[in-house]
Amino acid sequence: GIQVEQSPPDxxxxxxxxxxxxxxxxxxxxxxxxxxxxxxxxxxxxxxxxSGTKQNGRLSATTVATERYSLLxxxxxxxxxxxxxxxxxxxxxSKLTFGKGITLxxxx
Amino acid sequence: EAGVAQSPRYKIIEKxxxxxxxCNPISGHATLYWYQQIxxxxxxxxxxxxxxxxxxxxxxxxxxxxxxxxxxxxxTLKIQPAKLEDSAVYLCxxxxxxxxDTQYFGPGTRLTVL
Numbered sequence: 001g002i003q004v005e006q007s008p009p010d011x012x013x014x015x016x017x018x019x020x021x022x023x024x025x026x027x028x029x030x031x032x033x034x035x036x037x038x039x040x041x042x043x044x045x046x047x048x049x050x051s052g053t054k055q056n057g058r059l060s061a062t063t064v065a066t067e068r069y070s071l072l073x074x075x076x077x078x079x080x081x082x083x084x085x086x087x088x089x090x091x092x093x094s095k096l097t098f099g100k101g102i103t104l105x106x107x108x
Numbered sequence: 109e110a111g112v113a114q115s116p117r118y119k120i121i122e123k124x125x126x127x128x129x130x131c132n133p134i135s136g137h138a139t140l141y142w143y144q145q146i147x148x149x150x151x152x153x154x155x156x157x158x159x160x161x162x163x164x165x166x167x168x169x170x171x172x173x174x175x176x177x178x179x180x181x182x183x184t185l186k187i188q189p190a191k192l193e194d195s196a197v198y199l200c201x202x203x204x205x206x207x208x209d210t211q212y213f214g215p216g217t218r219l220t221v222l
Contacts, residue, residue, distance in 0.1 A: 041216050095156075
C-alpha cells in the first residue's frame with residue numbers, strides 16, 4: 001500500500017515562531033488531508049488539499065502532487081497549536097492512510 | 109451542525125472480557141469508518157461502511173472484532189474477547205459520500221485492557 005512519511009517527528013518552538021511540516025507519499029493520491037490532534041485526542045480537519053495551496057488564518061498548506069509531497073506552514077505559532085499533526089492520503093484503494101504524525105510543542 | 113458522537117469516552121476492562129463502542133455519524137453522511145489508534149501511531153482503518161453495507165474490512169481482526177451498522181446510521185464496534193494489545197483509542201469518522209470525501213472524526217474511545 002501507499003507509504004506516508006512525515007518530518008520532522010518532533011518539533012519544539014517558541015511562541016511566535018514559524019514552522020514547516022512536511023509529508024511525503026510514495027504513490028499518486030486522490031485525496032490528502034492535514035489533521036491536528038489536540039492533547040485530548042480529538043482529530044480536527046485542517047485542510048483537504050490533494051493539490052495546490054490553501055490558507056486558513058495562520059495556517060497554510062501546499063501539495064505538489066507530481067512530486068508527491070505536501071507542506072503545512074504554521075506562522076506566529078501559539079501554545080494552542082501544540083499537539084500532533086497528521087498527514088493522511090487516499091490512494092488507488094480509496095483507503096485513508098495516515099503518517100506517524102509530527103509532535104509540535106509550542107512554549108510560552 | 110453536530111459532529112460525530114462516540115461513547116463511552118473511556119473504558120477499562122480485563123483481558124478476555126468483551127466491550128462495545130457506539131458511534132453516531134454526522135447527519136446525512138453515508139460513509140462511516142472505524143479506526144484504531146495505538147499510542148504513538150497514526151490511526152489505522154478497521155472497517156468502512158457505505159450506508160449499511162461493508163466496503164472494506166480487510167484490516168479488521170475478524171476472530172475477535174465485529175461491527176455493524178444496521179439502519180445505515182449508528183454503528184457499534186465490539187471486541188470479544190479483548191487482548192492486551194487491543195489497548196488503543198478507537199475513532200469513528202464519517203464522510204458525506206465516498207472515501208474521497210473529507211472525513212470528520214469523533215472524540216474517540218480510549219480502551220485500556222489490563
